[in-house]
Amino acid sequence: MDTDLAQALTIPERVVRFLEMSKPAAFCDDCIATALVLRRAQISTVTSTLGLCRGYLRNAECCTACGRNGKFVTRVQTEREIAHGGGTQGHAR
Ligand SMILES: [Zn+2]
DSSP states (O other): OOSHHHHHSOHHHHHHHHHHHHTTOOEEHHHHHHHHTOOHHHHHHHHHHHTTSTTEEESSEEOTTTOOEETTEEEEOOHHHHHTTTTTTOOOO
16 A cells, blocks of 8 residues: 555545455444554545545444444445445435
């Protein structure tokens, strides 16, 4: 992760990249911040937005790294979940 390429990425790009590389593991904002050597506030800005995007889940997982669960935990949805219209929208029915 600490390559020149990683340094050139924006913070949202680094968060997305970290989650994609770690999937389907879920991480809380604190652990993402630690892994990317960023401040938690920088991470939560990104993950709170990702939680609204198709392909990401927030709030419903247990952090893989520290075991904490709750609304600050984010992960990438699996292809199956996306295909089933999973996530929090639930407008399929
Ligand atoms: Zn954690």
